[in-house]
Amino acid sequence: EVQLVESGGGLVQDGGSLRLSCAASGFTFSSYAMNWVRQAPGKGLEWISDISGSGGRTYYADAVKGRFTVSRDNSKNTVYLQMNSLRGEDTALYYCAKRGADGRNSPLDYWGQGTLVTVSS
Amino acid sequence: IQLTQSPSFLSASVGDRVTITCRASQAIRSYLAWYQQKPGKAPNLLISAASTLQSGVPSRFSGSGSGTEFTFTIISLQPEDFATYYCQQVNDYPMTFGPGTKVDIQ
Numbered sequence: 001e002v003q004l005v006e007s008g009g010g011l012v013q014d015g016g017s018l019r020l021s022c023a024a025s026g027f028t029f030s031s032y033a034m035n036w037v038r039q040a041p042g043k044g045l046e047w048i049s050d051i052s053g054s055g056g057r058t059y060y061a062d063a064v065k066g067r068f069t070v071s072r073d074n075s076k077n078t079v080y081l082q083m084n085s086l087r088g089e090d091t092a093l094y095y096c097a098k099r100g101a102d103g104r105n106s107p108l109d110y111w112g113q114g115t116l117v118t119v120s121s
Numbered sequence: 122i123q124l125t126q127s128p129s130f131l132s133a134s135v136g137d138r139v140t141i142t143c144r145a146s147q148a149i150r151s152y153l154a155w156y157q158q159k160p161g162k163a164p165n166l167l168i169s170a171a172s173t174l175q176s177g178v179p180s181r182f183s184g185s186g187s188g189t190e191f192t193f194t195i196i197s198l199q200p201e202d203f204a205t206y207y208c209q210q211v212n213d214y215p216m217t218f219g220p221g222t223k224v225d226i227q
Contacts (some may be wrong), residue, residue, distance in 0.1 A: 035216075045164065045207050047155075059214040062192040084152075094201055105211050107154035109175070111163035 001067065002026040002110045006096045007113030012086055020115055021079040022096030030074040032100040035108055036081050038092035038117075046092070050099070053081060064090075065095075086119045122146055124219035132227040139195040141222045143186075143208035151187045152212035158221075159204045167206075168193065190203050198224070 008020040022034070035046040049070040050059040058070050069082040079096060093114040100106035123146040133139050143153065151171040166175050168184040171191055177189040181196045195202055203226055208219040 025141050037218075042206075044221040045158075046208070046218045047218060050214065050216065054220055057218075061215045100169065104214070105152050107169045107209060107216075108156075108164075108210050109169075111165075113163055 002098065004096050004098060004110060004112035005076060005114035006094065006112045009094060009117045011118045011120060014087060014119055016086050016119070017082070017084045018086065018093055020096075020117070020119060022079045022112060024077045024079070024098070027098070029077040032101065033103070033106070034061075034070075034079040035097045035099060036073060036079075037094070037095045037097055037108070037111075039093040040065075040089075040091075040092075044090075048094075049081065070088065071104045083117070086117075088119050088121055091117060091119045122149060122213060122215075122217055123219055124208055124210055124220040125207060126206075126222050128222060129220060130223045130225065132225050133173050133198050134227045135200055137198045139198050139202075139206075139224060140161065141193040141206055143191045144174075145189045145191075145192065145210055148188045149210045151214035152210060153191050154187070154209045154211060155182075155193045156182055156207045157204045158207065161178055163197075164207065177179075195224075 003025045005023045023039035029099045051070045067085045072079040095114045096112040098110040100109045153171045155168040158164040172184045205221045205223045
């Protein structure tokens, strides 16, 4: 059974940093790209980042480019999201999600339950 | 690539046929997915590649389209279908979502 468990969320001050983790199980982790998607309170889904199975290719939304960094440790079956220079508009529930394949064009077939990040001023 | 969804909200009754449209600002071939999200829950993938129903998803759900215009249909709305539905393009990065369509009980 595929499981994705996010952790690392919490309350952080404006301008601060936070690192989210997503522990995966139930599939061959290194064979799949992984994504981060966020959802601000009462709002829609916002795609944030993608990392290939090897970790060699990463992609970001313009809203977080230069501030957030996605990485993965395939030996630990874990993907990370390092978030720096946090702003109020980054307040959201952050989901980790598995892509259906390693290449592009595959949707997000499994999702974690999310970890909440609150940025206060 | 920008995605728009219409309507943004619809009120329907059990048994109704419901149709949601997703339009892309440029052609995305058939690389569109549909997700269902219920309050307090993570999204759930229903349809990939515009029309491929995921395993375990009831056949009352369907999708169609290619290029820039796509349609998601529930042929007979059930009580458990009241939720918000999102489209997502997976043709190119950034892999944008549509703004969502909330399906509510009439």
